[in-house]
Amino acid sequence: MDSFRIFIRESPFPQNSLIEPLAILGEVTAFTNFEAIVRHNEVGSWTLDVPAQHPQARLLQPGRGFVVFRDDSEVPVTSGPIQKIVRKWSATADSGAGTITVTGVDDNNILAERLAWTRPDADIRLQGATTYWPADRAWKNAGELLHHLITQNTQYAGPRRLPYLFVAPPSPDLRPDDSAHGARLKFDRIDELTRLLASVHGLVVRCLWHPNPASVGSNGDPEASGPGLLVTFAPARDRSDAVHFSVESGNLQSYDYTLAAPDATRLVIGTQNRTWQELEHRDTFDDLGNVNGFTRDFVEKQGPERWFGLYSNRSRDPWWWGNEATTPAEFAYTIPLAQQGLSSIEVEWGSTREAFKDRRDIPWQWAQDTIQPAGWQLDPPSWSAYYRALADEVDSFNRTAGPKAAITIDPVESPRLRYHTHYQVGDFISAHIDGATRRELVSEVRLSLTVSDGPKVTPTLGSYGTSESPYLYKAVKGLWDRVNTLSSREMPEISADEVPTVPFVLRKAA
DSSP states (O other): OOOOEEEEESSOOOOTTSOOOEEEEEOOOOOOOEEEETTTTTTOOOEEEETTGGGOOOOOOGGGGEEEETTTSSSEEEEEEEEEEEOOOOOOTOOTTTTEEEEEEEEGHHHHHHHEEETTOGGGGGGOOOOSOOTTTTOSSSHHHHHOOOHHHSSSSSSTTTTEEEEEOOTTTOOOOOOOGSSSSSEEEEEEEEEEEEHHTTTEEEEEHHHHGGGGOOOOOOOOOEEEEEEEEEEBOOTTTEEEEHHHHEEEEEEEEEEEEOOOOOEEEEEEEEEEEEEEEEEETTTSOEEEEEEEEEEEEEEEEEEEEEEEOOTTTOOOTTTTTTOOOOGGHHHHHHHTTOOOOHHHOOOOOEEEEEOOTTTTOOOOOSSSSOOOOOOOTTTTTHHHHHHHHHHHHHHSSSSSEEEEEEEEEEEBBBTTTTTTTOOOOEEEEEEEEEEEEEEEEEEETTTTEEEEEEEOOOOSSSBBBSTTTHHHHHHHHGGGOOOOOOOOOOGGSSSSSOOOOOOOOO
């Protein structure tokens, strides 16, 4: 297996005017330990240890960052800024001048630098006159929505401009959706919105260092050149036919899988406060304080009433849940529990924890349901943008707060199958474990390189978030009683015609 090459890049605001922002300054080869975690649609992290007495340690300065390549790659594996520098020395250890440890996050963190202003092109004193950022319903999908949101909040002239950030146009392979119809943004965090939309609509959003991002995207300046950061939007790739890990193929050393209880099983969502306008009569006065007339103006009022909705995570309820006639005999004990309103997740884990989400940006206001008792609220109709916005929030809650599972594999890489060349974070691959073949998304990859162990790649399979996935939950429960400990082995050189064909059916992640 080839190795990783680690380079240090300049700050986006260099002290030396002769050096371009984010230019590569040099390669670090004297490190003793390197580790990075690349995450799907999340901010990754990294750490690097360098002997303090080595000349390369002088490259590690605040504001700078790192760029990691595989030996033969032109596109970085990961990149990001330095966020912490620690100098270590101990008299009790043979440490010489000590060690410098630098840590940081990857460049996906750039999306957290800007909020979604209601008028990104205007001064802060003009923001209050616009209720929400004006999303265009003509935008075809979440990729277009995010593209315009990021460009508008980073490319207009002024102190908010990020000249080193380039945004590529969305991939034409993205499927249409109506995310632009329900967008109600007012100083929302762009990174949080990106995670939510990406999870719901199957996007892969990445930000990486690029030697010439102007050739792919734009920062608003048609004359821009030099290195920078590039944001891309693409659908998840299905590589499950080409990338398959199994013990039988000799490319899997070990694996483990775990189950985790839900953080919460019920979600309460609150929307916008009830507002209305009243015609107010106001007296006018002369210079002596005497009433000399009046005016009548409509004044907007706001009441304490809000619409609230309660949602249970029923994403794991089997089709027979709560039905006396169809419930299997071995699950008869669940019938009275289901009829009480408990979900299958709540019965399994013994938890009914509630969570609250404040969504005042959804302008569905409290109103009396005329066919219900006094005080009973009217729910948004199922065809409305309000309903869709609430459904997206519930879907995100089920993914992030529900029970999760994780499968971590330790592959043996070879020139025929290795990370970054044949698959990446955000791709669907397949793994044959304990007699079952799973098609899963690579949600996280841990990269490590030490003097003693050399380079190592450890992927984690799952369909959302980091380390654990709700989509794997059902599958891992079926494997739970069949855990096998695999012995380490070296990768045999298998020719193409010797690789066994494993039959499996492509299905959408449950």
